[in-house]
């Protein structure tokens with residue numbers, strides 16, 4: 001009897017010791033000595049971060065706590081993995097040769113959003129399945145794409161949907177939302193998004209809002225053509241007003257000489273809307289050149305409608321020649337002339353040449369040369385259409401975050417994040433390091449409701465990046481756009497090392513991240 005009581009007492013003592021941490025299991029990874037930015041706007045702290053499984057468990061671990069692996073981050077910055085709200089990484093993630101998403105990992109990005117610009121994941125079931133089986137190097141979250149939904153229901157018809165067609169699009173959208181989509185993306189500048197009027201977008205945004213989604217848009221116009229820049233911002237605000245959905249403007253910019261200097265008007269419109277209680281945010285990439293296709297840059301929308309063949313037929317139609325030439329000439333003027341358009345498309349014979357150089361080598365005038373190039377591959381181009389003053393005025397807004405819009409042939413796919421650091425933090429001192437980190441991580445997570453990521457906090461997923469800021473820089477430029485960035489020494493995704501000591505660790509630890517209502521319910 002007495003001995004049993006003593007035994008019970010000993011058991012209590014041993015349980016207490018256990019709970020005190022004496023025999024707490026070792027961390028899987030312990031990051032020691034780093035300067036830690038937690039993803040908020042708080043100043044940095046010297047902390048040791050303990051990771052167990054796929055979660056951050058301690059920010060105040062002892063430097064000598066038992067751990068299976070210790071990463072010495074002395075002299076380096078430790079931050080949440082960056083979340084890129086606008087990429088075109090779908091094809092890379094699906095291709096086993098590029099599914100590591102190395103161009104993003106080496107910038108410190110641990111989660112990419114795909115399906116922007118109205119594109120969607122397309123054939124979602126098969127593609128999600130493929131990513132799950134094959135593995136992906138970074139996390140991925142996706143938008144339902146308006147263009148995709150519209151094309152499924154009504155092909156490339158340039159008209160408003162019937163009530164039945166609209167209902168069909170809403171049903172498809174609801175399915176995407178139930179499958180975890182972040183919200184609805186539109187590309188109202190592109191075919192077939194441009195065929196939709198505002199009411200159609202409002203009706204669909206309402207459906208996305210029911211599921212807690214966000215409206216992400218490549219606006220109808222970012223320049224003086226078509227609807228116009230300020231009017232396009234107005235359209236976004238109208239959609240927010242009508243539906244209550246949080247709206248997010250992708251790659252916000254003032255594109256072309258007719259709208260240079262309008263960043264102030266855009267900011268005033270958005271600030272006023274936010275003051276009225278609308279949830280409006282934007283992302284931005286830090287380059288003066290946009291990336292697009294030759295035809296999208298120069299050929300007016302009516303001439304691009306229906307199909308590529310229809311566009312070629314319009315090129316050949318003598319009745320349209322004068323109008324087409326005049327409008328293309330004006331687009332060229334707005335975009336800064338033939339010297340400001342550089343072919344970047346990987347597979348193009350004109351890669352690395354500007355339109356004026358191409359015209360000279362073909363012995364043709366600029367517009368004929370452009371039509372020739374469009375007919376022969378219509379390559380991607382870099383179009384130097386933005387002013388640094390506008391870029392910087394937009395960048396300092398508290399509702400603006402970094403988004404690469406990474407696309408083939410543009411250095412932003414490999415260099416956006418270190419470029420923001422070099423240009424905006426170091427050179428122009430627009431904001432301090434903590435804001436650089438916040439607008440790359442916590443702000444994105446808050447905007448899109450990723451409750452499990454974006455901050456270094458116990459309980460959140462262990463998406464962590466370690467940077468050597470001395471070296472953190474892009475190597476990609478417009479002549480060599482596919483050079484990996486420098487300065488990221490370690491990347492941890494879901495508790496697994498993806499980059500260690502500056503080298504890819506040959507792992508594919510990425511997960512598919514769902515929208516808030518699904519992700520945060522448990």
Ligand SMILES: [Zn+2]
Nearest residue numbers: 117218250251
């Ligand atoms: Zn876009």
